[in-house]
Amino acid sequence: MEKDKGIDHRTIDIYDRDDLYQISRVNPLLIRYLEKVQDKKALDIGCGNGINARYMLELGYDVLGVDINDSAIQMAQANGVHAQLIDVRDFTWSDNFDLITIFYSLQHLQTQEAIQVLNNAYIALNSNGLIIIGIFTDRENAITTNDIQLLIEQQTDCQILDEKCWERDDKNHGAPHFHKGFYCVCRKG
Numbered sequence: 001m002e003k004d005k006g007i008d009h010r011t012i013d014i015y016d017r018d019d020l021y022q023i024s025r026v027n028p029l030l031i032r033y034l035e036k037v038q039d040k041k042a043l044d045i046g047c048g049n050g051i052n053a054r055y056m057l058e059l060g061y062d063v064l065g066v067d068i069n070d071s072a073i074q075m076a077q078a079n080g081v082h083a084q085l086i087d088v089r090d091f092t093w094s095d096n097f098d099l100i101t102i103f104y105s106l107q108h109l110q111t112q113e114a115i116q117v118l119n120n121a122y123i124a125l126n127s128n129g130l131i132i133i134g135i136f137t138d139r140e141n142a143i144t145t146n147d148i149q150l151l152i153e154q155q156t157d158c159q160i161l162d163e164k165c166w167e168r169d170d171k172n173h174g175a176p177h178f179h180k181g182f183y184c185v186c187r188k189g
């Protein structure tokens with residue numbers, strides 16, 4: 001089966017713009033995998049304006065969005081999302097979740113910080129829970145596909161449902177160039 005079937009690459013385009021908070025599309029991976037989540041407590045790390053958290057909310061999820069950016073939090077709250085101003089670096093979760101999404105925020109962190117965020121998120125994931133991670137891999141000094149795959153290998157109870165390295169050209173912003181990224185969807189237990 002063609003793995004990226006159904007992925008709308010326009011989402012990637014929108015992520016690449018500077019104006020990050022104008023994102024107006026729900027991540028296609030979320031749409032595709034939400035039905036596989038058995039229970040309904042969710043965490044969206046680096047939620048931005050809350051577009052994805054809002055989608056979960058509308059489908060009956062008890063969802064918390066967190067972001068380091070105050071204006072993002074205000075927009076997420078204006079979108080009806082329960083959102084908190086949190087810097088996830090060095091943050092440990094007191095709750096557990098059935099779904100954790102981390103869409104295109106880890107590339108903002110130092111590699112070790114991003115690894116710690118992923119470890120803490122995995123600890124907070126309930127058994128049978130799903131974690132969906134998307135990263136850009138064309139950023140210097142940021143977490144890589146290998147870093148994430150190594151982390152997954154270290155978890156004996158982690159099952160990969162889907163993963164893909166993607167690459168696409170961008171002819172709309174300056175000289176034609178490529179963007180690269182990676183996503184994975186994993187189940188715990």
Ligand SMILES: C[S@@+](CC[C@H](N)C(=O)[O-])C[C@H]1O[C@@H](n2cnc3c(N)ncnc32)[C@H](O)[C@@H]1O
Nearest residue numbers: 023046047048067068069087088103104105108
């Ligand atoms: C490219 S945006 C993606 C927004 C959203 N996940 C989406 O897909 O629409 C990255 C987000 O990560 C947030 N972020 C970056 N570093 C963070 C940190 N240390 N703690 C929490 N959020 C962070 C940014 O403020 C920004 O809202």
